[in-house]
Amino acid sequence: MLRIEGLNQYYGGSHILRDVDLDVQEGRANCLMGRNGMGKTTLLKCIMGLVPIRGGRILFRDRDISQLKPHERGRLGLGYVPQGREIFPQLTVEENLRVPLASKRSAGIPERVYELFPVLRDMRRRRGGDLSGGQQQQLAIGRALVLNPEILLLDEPIEGIQPNIVKEISEVIRRLNREQGITILLVEQKLPFARATADRFDIINNGNVVASGEMDELGDDLIAEHLTV
Numbered sequence: 001m002l003r004i005e006g007l008n009q010y011y012g013g014s015h016i017l018r019d020v021d022l023d024v025q026e027g028r029a030n031c032l033m034g035r036n037g038m039g040k041t042t043l044l045k046c047i048m049g050l051v052p053i054r055g056g057r058i059l060f061r062d063r064d065i066s067q068l069k070p071h072e073r074g075r076l077g078l079g080y081v082p083q084g085r086e087i088f089p090q091l092t093v094e095e096n097l098r099v100p101l102a103s104k105r106s107a108g109i110p111e112r113v114y115e116l117f118p119v120l121r122d123m124r125r126r127r128g129g130d131l132s133g134g135q136q137q138q139l140a141i142g143r144a145l146v147l148n149p150e151i152l153l154l155d156e157p158i159e160g161i162q163p164n165i166v167k168e169i170s171e172v173i174r175r176l177n178r179e180q181g182i183t184i185l186l187v188e189q190k191l192p193f194a195r196a197t198a199d200r201f202d203i204i205n206n207g208n209v210v211a212s213g214e215m216d217e218l219g220d221d222l223i224a225e226h227l228t229v
Protein backbone atom coordinates (compact mmCIF):
# COMPACT_ATOMS: atom_id res chain seq x y z
CA MET A 1 0.00 0.00 0.00
CA LEU A 2 2.84 2.36 0.92
CA ARG A 3 6.22 1.71 -0.63
CA ILE A 4 9.36 3.75 -0.27
CA GLU A 5 12.23 3.18 -2.66
CA GLY A 6 15.74 4.56 -2.37
CA LEU A 7 14.71 7.59 -0.36
CA ASN A 8 17.38 10.15 0.54
CA GLN A 9 16.87 13.25 2.64
CA TYR A 10 19.17 16.01 3.89
CA TYR A 11 18.85 18.75 6.48
CA GLY A 12 21.24 21.29 5.01
CA GLY A 13 24.50 19.41 4.58
CA SER A 14 23.52 16.56 6.90
CA HIS A 15 22.58 13.39 5.11
CA ILE A 16 19.78 12.03 7.34
CA LEU A 17 17.95 9.32 5.37
CA ARG A 18 20.13 7.04 3.26
CA ASP A 19 18.61 4.91 0.52
CA VAL A 20 15.62 3.97 2.65
CA ASP A 21 13.40 1.17 1.37
CA LEU A 22 10.20 0.42 3.25
CA ASP A 23 7.12 -1.60 2.38
CA VAL A 24 3.89 -1.26 4.35
CA GLN A 25 1.27 -3.75 3.28
CA GLU A 26 -2.42 -3.01 3.40
CA GLY A 27 -4.16 -4.07 6.59
CA ARG A 28 -0.99 -4.56 8.62
CA ALA A 29 0.15 -2.73 11.74
CA ASN A 30 3.82 -1.84 11.27
CA CYS A 31 6.17 -0.43 13.81
CA LEU A 32 9.19 1.62 12.83
CA MET A 33 11.71 1.28 15.64
CA GLY A 34 15.12 2.69 16.38
CA ARG A 35 17.02 4.81 18.85
CA ASN A 36 16.83 8.59 19.26
CA GLY A 37 17.96 10.65 16.30
CA MET A 38 17.98 7.75 13.82
CA GLY A 39 15.55 9.44 11.42
CA LYS A 40 12.14 8.02 12.34
CA THR A 41 10.34 11.36 12.50
CA THR A 42 12.14 12.59 9.40
CA LEU A 43 10.89 9.54 7.48
CA LEU A 44 7.28 10.17 8.50
CA LYS A 45 7.66 13.84 7.53
CA CYS A 46 8.96 12.78 4.11
CA ILE A 47 5.96 10.48 3.66
CA MET A 48 3.61 13.36 4.49
CA GLY A 49 5.48 15.87 2.30
CA LEU A 50 6.50 18.09 5.21
CA VAL A 51 10.20 18.08 4.30
CA PRO A 52 11.75 17.93 0.83
CA ILE A 53 13.45 14.75 -0.33
CA ARG A 54 16.43 14.33 -2.61
CA GLY A 55 15.97 11.25 -4.71
CA GLY A 56 13.85 8.19 -4.28
CA ARG A 57 10.15 7.49 -4.62
CA ILE A 58 7.19 7.33 -2.27
CA LEU A 59 4.40 5.19 -3.70
CA PHE A 60 0.91 5.07 -2.26
CA ARG A 61 -1.30 2.49 -3.95
CA ASP A 62 1.30 2.36 -6.75
CA ARG A 63 1.08 6.09 -7.41
CA ASP A 64 4.17 8.26 -6.87
CA ILE A 65 3.04 10.87 -4.37
CA SER A 66 6.45 12.40 -3.69
CA GLN A 67 5.62 15.66 -5.49
CA LEU A 68 2.22 16.18 -3.85
CA LYS A 69 1.57 18.75 -1.14
CA PRO A 70 0.82 17.56 2.41
CA HIS A 71 -2.91 18.34 2.19
CA GLU A 72 -3.14 16.46 -1.10
CA ARG A 73 -1.60 13.41 0.55
CA GLY A 74 -4.11 13.82 3.38
CA ARG A 75 -6.97 13.80 0.89
CA LEU A 76 -5.59 10.69 -0.78
CA GLY A 77 -5.82 8.76 2.48
CA LEU A 78 -2.70 9.40 4.56
CA GLY A 79 -3.35 10.46 8.15
CA TYR A 80 -0.62 11.76 10.44
CA VAL A 81 -0.32 12.07 14.22
CA PRO A 82 2.89 14.06 14.77
CA GLN A 83 5.40 13.57 17.55
CA GLY A 84 4.50 15.92 20.39
CA ARG A 85 0.86 15.98 19.18
CA GLU A 86 0.92 19.56 17.83
CA ILE A 87 -2.63 20.40 18.74
CA PHE A 88 -3.65 24.07 18.86
CA PRO A 89 -3.84 25.00 22.56
CA GLN A 90 -5.94 28.14 22.01
CA LEU A 91 -8.56 26.43 19.85
CA THR A 92 -11.36 24.36 21.34
CA VAL A 93 -11.37 20.58 20.96
CA GLU A 94 -14.03 20.86 18.27
CA GLU A 95 -12.08 23.56 16.40
CA ASN A 96 -8.97 21.38 16.52
CA LEU A 97 -10.98 18.51 15.02
CA ARG A 98 -12.26 20.83 12.28
CA VAL A 99 -8.78 21.91 11.16
CA PRO A 100 -8.48 19.18 8.48
CA LEU A 101 -11.97 20.12 7.23
CA ALA A 102 -11.03 23.75 6.54
CA SER A 103 -11.67 23.47 2.81
CA LYS A 104 -14.95 21.57 3.24
CA ARG A 105 -17.12 23.81 5.33
CA SER A 106 -20.24 21.72 5.16
CA ALA A 107 -18.50 18.53 6.28
CA GLY A 108 -18.97 17.42 9.87
CA ILE A 109 -16.75 15.64 12.32
CA PRO A 110 -17.33 11.91 11.74
CA GLU A 111 -19.30 10.27 14.54
CA ARG A 112 -16.69 7.53 14.95
CA VAL A 113 -14.18 10.06 16.31
CA TYR A 114 -16.47 10.70 19.29
CA GLU A 115 -17.34 7.01 19.55
CA LEU A 116 -13.66 6.13 19.85
CA PHE A 117 -12.92 9.00 22.21
CA PRO A 118 -16.05 9.94 24.20
CA VAL A 119 -13.96 12.35 26.27
CA LEU A 120 -13.55 14.54 23.19
CA ARG A 121 -17.33 14.93 22.95
CA ASP A 122 -17.57 15.76 26.64
CA MET A 123 -14.80 18.34 26.33
CA ARG A 124 -15.55 19.66 22.86
CA ARG A 125 -15.94 23.28 23.99
CA ARG A 126 -12.80 23.27 26.15
CA ARG A 127 -9.52 24.66 24.87
CA GLY A 128 -7.03 22.10 23.60
CA GLY A 129 -4.43 23.46 25.99
CA ASP A 130 -6.66 22.61 28.97
CA LEU A 131 -6.60 18.88 28.20
CA SER A 132 -4.29 16.39 29.90
CA GLY A 133 -1.46 14.84 27.89
CA GLY A 134 -3.48 11.67 27.30
CA GLN A 135 -6.55 13.63 26.22
CA GLN A 136 -4.42 15.73 23.86
CA GLN A 137 -3.09 12.53 22.32
CA GLN A 138 -6.64 11.30 21.79
CA LEU A 139 -7.40 14.66 20.17
CA ALA A 140 -4.37 14.34 17.88
CA ILE A 141 -5.47 10.85 16.81
CA GLY A 142 -9.08 12.00 16.44
CA ARG A 143 -7.98 14.89 14.24
CA ALA A 144 -6.05 12.50 12.00
CA LEU A 145 -9.19 10.36 11.61
CA VAL A 146 -11.42 13.20 10.47
CA LEU A 147 -10.53 12.73 6.80
CA ASN A 148 -11.05 8.94 7.00
CA PRO A 149 -7.46 7.85 6.32
CA GLU A 150 -6.59 4.49 4.79
CA ILE A 151 -3.21 4.55 6.48
CA LEU A 152 -2.41 6.20 9.78
CA LEU A 153 1.11 7.33 10.69
CA LEU A 154 1.65 7.79 14.44
CA ASP A 155 4.90 9.19 15.85
CA GLU A 156 5.62 8.04 19.43
CA PRO A 157 2.02 8.46 20.61
CA ILE A 158 2.67 7.50 24.25
CA GLU A 159 5.53 9.92 24.88
CA GLY A 160 4.82 11.77 28.12
CA ILE A 161 1.55 9.97 28.78
CA GLN A 162 0.29 8.42 32.00
CA PRO A 163 0.54 4.62 32.14
CA ASN A 164 -3.22 4.09 32.50
CA ILE A 165 -3.83 5.87 29.17
CA VAL A 166 -1.04 3.97 27.40
CA LYS A 167 -3.04 0.74 27.31
CA GLU A 168 -6.07 2.62 26.02
CA ILE A 169 -4.04 4.17 23.18
CA SER A 170 -2.68 0.75 22.22
CA GLU A 171 -6.21 -0.70 22.16
CA VAL A 172 -7.52 2.18 20.04
CA ILE A 173 -4.74 1.69 17.47
CA ARG A 174 -5.46 -2.04 17.35
CA ARG A 175 -9.18 -1.42 16.92
CA LEU A 176 -8.55 1.04 14.09
CA ASN A 177 -6.42 -1.61 12.44
CA ARG A 178 -8.46 -4.74 13.11
CA GLU A 179 -12.04 -3.44 13.09
CA GLN A 180 -11.83 -0.48 10.75
CA GLY A 181 -9.19 -1.81 8.40
CA ILE A 182 -6.87 1.17 8.71
CA THR A 183 -3.26 0.30 7.91
CA ILE A 184 -0.90 1.46 10.64
CA LEU A 185 2.65 2.82 10.55
CA LEU A 186 3.61 3.44 14.14
CA VAL A 187 6.91 4.94 15.28
CA GLU A 188 7.77 3.60 18.70
CA GLN A 189 10.87 2.93 20.77
CA LYS A 190 9.26 1.21 23.72
CA LEU A 191 9.28 -2.52 23.15
CA PRO A 192 6.23 -3.58 25.23
CA PHE A 193 4.02 -0.98 23.53
CA ALA A 194 5.37 -1.89 20.09
CA ARG A 195 4.72 -5.60 20.70
CA ALA A 196 1.24 -4.98 22.07
CA THR A 197 0.24 -2.73 19.21
CA ALA A 198 1.98 -3.79 15.99
CA ASP A 199 2.41 -7.08 14.15
CA ARG A 200 5.45 -6.17 12.03
CA PHE A 201 8.63 -4.23 12.68
CA ASP A 202 11.21 -2.26 10.73
CA ILE A 203 14.36 -1.03 12.41
CA ILE A 204 16.07 2.17 11.34
CA ASN A 205 19.68 2.84 12.19
CA ASN A 206 21.52 5.99 11.09
CA GLY A 207 18.94 6.76 8.43
CA ASN A 208 18.83 3.28 6.95
CA VAL A 209 16.34 0.43 7.40
CA VAL A 210 18.51 -2.43 8.62
CA ALA A 211 15.99 -5.12 9.61
CA SER A 212 12.32 -5.97 9.06
CA GLY A 213 10.05 -8.84 9.97
CA GLU A 214 7.08 -10.17 11.89
CA MET A 215 6.95 -8.83 15.43
CA ASP A 216 7.36 -12.30 16.95
CA GLU A 217 10.62 -12.67 15.01
CA LEU A 218 12.15 -9.64 16.72
CA GLY A 219 14.99 -11.35 18.56
CA ASP A 220 17.24 -10.40 21.44
CA ASP A 221 20.22 -9.68 19.20
CA LEU A 222 18.35 -7.00 17.23
CA ILE A 223 16.89 -5.58 20.41
CA ALA A 224 20.31 -5.31 22.06
CA GLU A 225 21.88 -3.77 18.99
CA HIS A 226 19.23 -1.26 17.97
CA LEU A 227 16.74 -0.58 20.74
CA THR A 228 16.78 0.92 24.18
CA VAL A 229 15.32 -1.38 26.79
Ligand SMILES: Nc1ncnc2c1ncn2[C@@H]1O[C@H](COP(=O)(O)OP(=O)(O)OP(=O)(O)O)[C@@H](O)[C@H]1O
Nearest residue numbers: 011014016034035036037038039040041042043083
Ligand atom coordinates in the same frame (compact mmCIF):
# COMPACT_ATOMS: atom_id res chain seq x y z
N1 LIG B 1 14.85 20.52 11.41
C1 LIG B 1 16.05 19.91 11.50
N2 LIG B 1 17.18 20.51 11.07
C2 LIG B 1 18.38 19.89 11.13
N3 LIG B 1 18.56 18.64 11.62
C3 LIG B 1 17.47 18.00 12.06
C4 LIG B 1 16.18 18.59 12.03
N4 LIG B 1 15.28 17.70 12.54
C5 LIG B 1 16.01 16.61 12.88
N5 LIG B 1 17.31 16.77 12.59
C6 LIG B 1 18.37 15.78 12.78
O1 LIG B 1 18.06 14.65 11.97
C7 LIG B 1 18.37 13.43 12.63
C8 LIG B 1 17.13 12.55 12.70
O2 LIG B 1 16.16 13.19 13.50
P1 LIG B 1 14.70 12.59 13.72
O3 LIG B 1 13.93 13.62 14.46
O4 LIG B 1 14.15 12.13 12.44
O5 LIG B 1 15.04 11.34 14.66
P2 LIG B 1 14.06 10.37 15.44
O6 LIG B 1 14.48 8.98 15.09
O7 LIG B 1 12.65 10.74 15.22
O8 LIG B 1 14.47 10.66 16.97
P3 LIG B 1 13.59 10.66 18.32
O9 LIG B 1 13.43 9.23 18.70
O10 LIG B 1 14.43 11.40 19.30
O11 LIG B 1 12.28 11.34 18.03
C9 LIG B 1 18.92 13.84 14.00
O12 LIG B 1 20.33 13.82 13.92
C10 LIG B 1 18.41 15.24 14.19
O13 LIG B 1 19.31 15.98 14.99
Ligand SMILES: [Mg+2]
Nearest residue numbers: 040041042083
Ligand atom coordinates in the same frame (compact mmCIF):
# COMPACT_ATOMS: atom_id res chain seq x y z
MG1 LIG C 1 11.19 11.42 16.44
